[in-house]
Amino acid sequence: MSLRDRWLLVSQPRTFAVRMRERHGDAVRMQFRGEVFVFAFTSAGARQVLSADPAGYDAFWKRGFTGLAGTGSLWVLDGEAHRRERQLLLPAFHGRSFRGYGDTIREVTRLQTSHWQPGQTVHTLQTTLAISLDVIMRLVFGAGDARDEEFAREGRAVLGALWREMHPLIVFFPELQQGWFPLWRRYASSKRRFAEWMSRYLAVRRARGADSDDVLGLMLAASYDDGSRMSDEDIRDELLTILLAGHETTATALAWALYELGRHPAVLETLRAELESADGTDPATVVKLPYLSAVCNETLRLHTLLSEVARVCSAPLELLGHRLQPGDSAVISVNAIHHDAELYPEPDQFIPQRFIDRSYTPFEFLPFGGGHRRCLGAALSDFEMRIALAEVVSHWDFEPARIDRDIRHDIAMGTKHGAPLRLKARRTPQPSLA
Numbered sequence: 107m108s109l110r111d112r113w114l115l116v117s118q119p120r121t122f123a124v125r126m127r128e129r130h131g132d133a134v135r136m137q138f139r140g141e142v143f144v145f146a147f148t149s150a151g152a153r154q155v156l157s158a159d160p161a162g163y164d165a166f167w168k169r170g171f172t173g174l175a176g177t178g179s180l181w182v183l184d185g186e187a188h189r190r191e192r193q194l195l196l197p198a199f200h201g202r203s204f205r206g207y208g209d210t211i212r213e214v215t216r217l218q219t220s221h222w223q224p225g226q227t228v229h230t231l232q233t234t235l236a237i238s239l240d241v242i243m244r245l246v247f248g249a250g251d252a253r254d255e256e257f258a259r260e261g262r263a264v265l266g267a268l269w270r271e272m273h274p275l276i277v278f279f280p281e282l283q284q285g286w287f288p289l290w291r292r293y294a295s296s297k298r299r300f301a302e303w304m305s306r307y308l309a310v311r312r313a314r315g316a317d318s319d320d321v322l323g324l325m326l327a328a329s330y331d332d333g334s335r336m337s338d339e340d341i342r343d344e345l346l347t348i349l350l351a352g353h354e355t356t357a358t359a360l361a362w363a364l365y366e367l368g369r370h371p372a373v374l375e376t377l378r379a380e381l382e383s384a385d386g387t388d389p390a391t392v393v394k395l396p397y398l399s400a401v402c403n404e405t406l407r408l409h410t411l412l413s414e415v416a417r418v419c420s421a422p423l424e425l426l427g428h429r430l431q432p433g434d435s436a437v438i439s440v441n442a443i444h445h446d447a448e449l450y451p452e453p454d455q456f457i458p459q460r461f462i463d464r465s466y467t468p469f470e471f472l473p474f475g476g477g478h479r480r481c482l483g484a485a486l487s488d489f490e491m492r493i494a495l496a497e498v499v500s501h502w503d504f505e506p507a508r509i510d511r512d513i514r515h516d517i518a519m520g521t522k523h524g525a526p527l528r529l530k531a532r533r534t535p536q537p538s539l540a
């Protein structure tokens with residue numbers, strides 16, 4: 107792979123995917139600095155990679171992610187250690203665990219939009235980042251009630267700084283994770299502040315005992331098959347991973363959903379009609395609404411946030427006619443699949459109805475990846491996006507304030523201008539905050 111192609115892959119992954127597919131067909135083998143990458147551009151390729159035996163794979167981009175999140179992060183664990191850790195964490199991320207949190211997410215959304223005024227232009231991403239961070243603080247870290255207000259305030263500042271310092275250069279060029287590189291020095295310093303805050307907060311939580319059902323509480327109480335518990339370091343690395351993986355992604359998806367609804371008034375009206383015909387006030391009902399779900403799915407398809415899902419082979423693999431050896435990487439271009447015109451006619455258009463008219467297999471629609479490493483936070487993210495979206499749509503009329511587009515932010519893609527919306531009018535008075 108030429109340096110130019112690598113840069114295109116990093117900066118404009120959708121263009122990279124479309125161009126490579128036109129040039130090379132369903133898959134292409136590329137080499138960069140002696141490493142082999144086979145890119146698969148079709149759902150058949152995704153099926154092959156994601157349904158193969160997990161024992162044949164190691165984690166991808168281990169060096170980069172170890173620097174960012176630590177040696178105990180799910181991102182870098184593989185084999186038995188990865189299976190064991192996921193087994194421990196999965197119950198905390200199961201949809202059932204979040205059911206009771208619908209009202210909390212709605213409250214958080216109300217709080218973060220309470221300062222909005224008709225006529226104002228809002229940087230939507232700023233609001234959705236605040237919503238997503240608040241939800242993580244409460245549901246994952248369990249900080250946010252009166253007892254932990256001080257920790258939560260400090261935590262928000264620490265976590266916000268970490269997010270801001272995660273530059274694509276230190277993600278995609280792990281060789282730059284060195285003390286001489288200013289961007290790395292800044293990230294490393296935020297990571298140290300996070301570790302320090304976390305160790306103080308963990309001490310408080312351990313002293314308090316198992317008294318809450320947030321993700322951290324479940325981690326503190328959980329034990330592995332052999333009865334052992336997670337160490338403080340492992341908990342810290344996993345919470346950092348969850349933050350890096352879940353904060354910006356969910357916020358960006360929510361910002362894009364609002365932006366696309368603003369651009370497509372007919373879609374917005376259909377969604378409102380659905381929300382009004384259902385008992386729009388009950389989060390348990392809201393999350394099951396089909397058109398709302400189609401709007402969220404179409405947003406995640408059109409604005410694919412993680413443009414590739416990859417595995418390093420630890421056993422030989424035959425992928426769409428290319429032979430991979432141990433050490434080679436199989437890369438699924440989620441962007442290419444999400445923009446395949448045979449699966450998604452008019453792929454560059456926002457058409458939620460397509461998710462009503464047909465169903466897609468997990469290899470045709472895969473915003474959260476798949477197989478044994480599928481996103482741990484998919485259920486939480488879906489849940490949050492639906493409730494927050496329903497809340498904003500029910501109370502506000504809005505339209506885009508300017509054209510926006512996808513750009514690389516860090517691991518994930520982001521919005522170039524923060525999905526700015528002009529608030530036209532308040533539809534209903536906002537209920538008072540609890």
Ligand code: HEM
Nearest residue numbers: 180351352355356359412474475476479480481482483487
């Ligand atoms: C719209 C929001 C999100 C998107 C699009 C997204 C997407 C992804 C993708 C594509 C992967 C890689 C999957 C694979 O390799 O097959 C992943 C992994 C992961 N995600 Fe998410 N994610 C989102 C939100 C979240 C949230 C909210 C959390 C946690 C609260 C989270 C936690 C994780 C973790 C821990 C992993 C690593 C899983 C493993 O390696 O076993 N993500 N995510």
